[in-house]
Amino acid sequence: MPHASAPQHDAPRDSPDTTPDAAAGTPPAKARGKAGEKSPRSTARKAVGRPPRISRDDVVRAARRIVDDAGVDALTMRRLATDLGTTPMALYHHVRDKEELLVLLLDDYAAGALRPTGLPDDPVERVLAAAAAIHDALAARPWIAQVLTADDLMAASALWYVEQVVDGLTAAGLSPAQAVHGYRAIWYYTAGEILVRATAARRRAADDRPTYREHVFAGLDPAELPRLSGVAADWAELTAQDTYRDGLRALVTGLVAGR
Amino acid sequence: MPHASAPQHDAPRDSPDTTPDAAAGTPPAKARGKAGEKSPRSTARKAVGRPPRISRDDVVRAARRIVDDAGVDALTMRRLATDLGTTPMALYHHVRDKEELLVLLLDDYAAGALRPTGLPDDPVERVLAAAAAIHDALAARPWIAQVLTADDLMAASALWYVEQVVDGLTAAGLSPAQAVHGYRAIWYYTAGEILVRATAARRRAADDRPTYREHVFAGLDPAELPRLSGVAADWAELTAQDTYRDGLRALVTGLVAGR
DNA sequence: GCATGTTTTTATACATGTAAGAAAACTAGC
DNA sequence: GCTAGTTTTCTTACATGTATAAAAACATGC
Known part of the structure; x- marks a missing residue:
């Protein structure tokens, strides 16, 4: 089971990306790079490609901040991008579309709100x-x-x-x-x-x-x-x-x- | 109870417009003007203001045609306007917004589809x-x-x-x-x-x-x-x-x- | 160092719904 | 005919989600 530093998002439609922790509240796994990996197999390669400046979690967190502060109507892709210091289209590498972002947001809320x-x-x-x-x-x-x-x-x-x-x-x-x-x-x-x-x-x-x-x-x-x-x-x-x-x-x- | 030639749409937010027939399939009451009115009172005045080129019914009918022919995704305000030979914003005098148009459309379908x-x-x-x-x-x-x-x-x-x-x-x-x-x-x-x-x-x-x-x-x-x-x-x-x-x-x- | 491949980011552009205000096309009173 | 009032239409403009393609920033193998 490949784990390592799996991509945050199934890019242009190919990587299976079945990391079961991507959804909930796992820390962004930022500060990656030279840190040792626990996983015995999977040779923890150095992550190829341009390094991401934001993670999916960053996006969700920023979105949540906007919704909490200014209501859901204020949540636009442009404002979200501005808050994160990027461009709107950069978000689309971490989130398929706005609807997925909202689902993620809902999940984020649910995690805190629902208590057994x-x-x-x-x-x-x-x-x-x-x-x-x-x-x-x-x-x-x-x-x-x-x-x-x-x-x-x-x-x-x-x-x-x-x-x-x-x-x-x-x-x-x-x-x-x-x-x-x-x-x-x-x-x-x-x-x-x-x-x-x-x-x-x-x-x-x-x-x-x-x-x-x-x-x-x-x-x-x-x-x-x-x-x-x-x-x-x-x-x-x-x-x-x-x-x-x-x-x-x-x-x-x-x-x-x-x- | 005023009836006569009530406006098709409650314009910029004032006329009560409680004509109970505006919704369903009443003929557009076009060709108005000098025709005699049945209603004893209400002196059938000559309709002031710029005469409308399209009626709400025209809009709904054209919308239905588009949906039937090309699917609901093809139903845009611009295309609808083009089909009717007007501009998009002209539609907004007969329909509050696109959602209302869809409700009207649904009603239109329901009238035909449902049979007791x-x-x-x-x-x-x-x-x-x-x-x-x-x-x-x-x-x-x-x-x-x-x-x-x-x-x-x-x-x-x-x-x-x-x-x-x-x-x-x-x-x-x-x-x-x-x-x-x-x-x-x-x-x-x-x-x-x-x-x-x-x-x-x-x-x-x-x-x-x-x-x-x-x-x-x-x-x-x-x-x-x-x-x-x-x-x-x-x-x-x-x-x-x-x-x-x-x-x-x-x-x-x-x-x-x-x- | 350099070409190659990979991933993320950016730039540009478009279609859409619709707000705001100006213009047009009428009737009514003078 | 002229002015005022009224209703409908048109023009212009904006915000939004997102498609497309180019560019940037890395690692790797040579």
């Missing part, structure tokens, strides 16, 4: 608690919506919670395959909730546009759509309520009841 | 069928992901299905408020599924990047995360399966069981 605290013993309750923990951690950061749809978001730091969900479902009687499918369903529901809510909040903040929904609901025909007409007046209030946990419980209950 | 066909009588089955119909109609068009998070997406054409869901849940014993919350849960789940899947598909198509998940799953510690390690090999296959309906049934079952 005492979870209940009962399987169903454990699933609920783990899912809610993921949800709350993500929902706290609105900019996450831009990244959330990552199919493979659940990386590194959050995996422990995924494990809890899958394990809980298994303990409740589901097969491994069913447990994975159940986890996915929970993930769809969770991601959907956050995304829909975040978008709605963004719209409300950005503008006082008549929400289009009011527009549509105003012209509702009680004869054709009686139920909707009946709740039209309360719709805004009802949908503003946070019912994530209720829905989650319903979903998990249904998953477990289904065998 | 025979739904089951059993409340739960009806909810399932209605939700699945929405899901399938949306999932068929990948570009929808960009718009889907609209909190108020369920406009005009799709409302009939929303009605079916809320009505079915009510018939199954839920209170009106619970039914709305239930609908929302179903919507979160549905939107999340489509979004996550669409994004995953896009990534897979765009590039053969090692999915980052493989990356993470490769370095899994079986001692710490036994369940995930156990299914790691099958993860890709399991998550590729379409289990939307299974999860939906579980959710609805749980919602109904919860009273």
Whole structure:
């Protein structure tokens, strides 16, 4: 297994680069060069090519600083480059595109935010608690919506919670395959909730546009759509309520009841 | 209630513009002018200001043509303007921004795609069928992901299905408020599924990047995360399966069981 | 020292959405 | 006809993500 001083990023599309530590918080391995290598094999060559001035970790850290200080809207590739003392395009050797940078950032946050605290013993309750923990951690950061749809978001730091969900479902009687499918369903529901809510909040903040929904609901025909007409007046209030946990419980209950 | 020849778009932020027909498929009301008005009051004035060369409907129609012919990626404001024989900025008087245009487009598609066909009588089955119909109609068009998070997406054409869901849940014993919350849960789940899947598909198509998940799953510690390690090999296959309906049934079952 | 290969950085350029303001094309009142 | 007011359109300009290609900075083998 080659380790040594693997490149930070799978360059123009060839090196496998399966260093499992590149993602999390490994020190940048800067100050490389003449330091002795522990690894018995792999002859620790002197790293060919132009030496990098910045590492992927530098990029992520600088990005995090910007987001913390000035919000996610201030995070542009140009500003990031300026903060790092390089050019925008130099970043693209450490990060495939901005979206990957955001995923990395999310992972960075998750590493600090999520803490394995005492979870209940009962399987169903454990699933609920783990899912809610993921949800709350993500929902706290609105900019996450831009990244959330990552199919493979659940990386590194959050995996422990995924494990809890899958394990809980298994303990409740589901097969491994069913447990994975159940986890996915929970993930769809969770991601959907956050995304829909975040978008709605963004719209409300950005503008006082008549929400289009009011527009549509105003012209509702009680004869054709009686139920909707009946709740039209309360719709805004009802949908503003946070019912994530209720829905989650319903979903998990249904998953477990289904065998 | 003023009607007459209301402006197509709430201009620089003042006119209420609550014409309930502006959204769907009302004829552009072009060829306006000397035609007699039915409305008894509202003296049908001669429309002040520079006469528009294009209507909002023209914009949506042209956009639809582009999407149908060349895909959603080809839909740029510049191209749209060229097709209509105007300038990009002229579009912004009929559409707030590109996102609103996409919402309008989606509505346009929904009007044609969704057809109220025979739904089951059993409340739960009806909810399932209605939700699945929405899901399938949306999932068929990948570009929808960009718009889907609209909190108020369920406009005009799709409302009939929303009605079916809320009505079915009510018939199954839920209170009106619970039914709305239930609908929302179903919507979160549905939107999340489509979004996550669409994004995953896009990534897979765009590039053969090692999915980052493989990356993470490769370095899994079986001692710490036994369940995930156990299914790691099958993860890709399991998550590729379409289990939307299974999860939906579980959710609805749980919602109904919860009273 | 010098040519070669490799990796990172830089320079340049483009397409996109859209903000800001000027101009055009009308009606209404005089 | 002329001015004022109103609505739509056009011109110009900017910020952004990122493609492309050249240049820089190293190690290696000669």
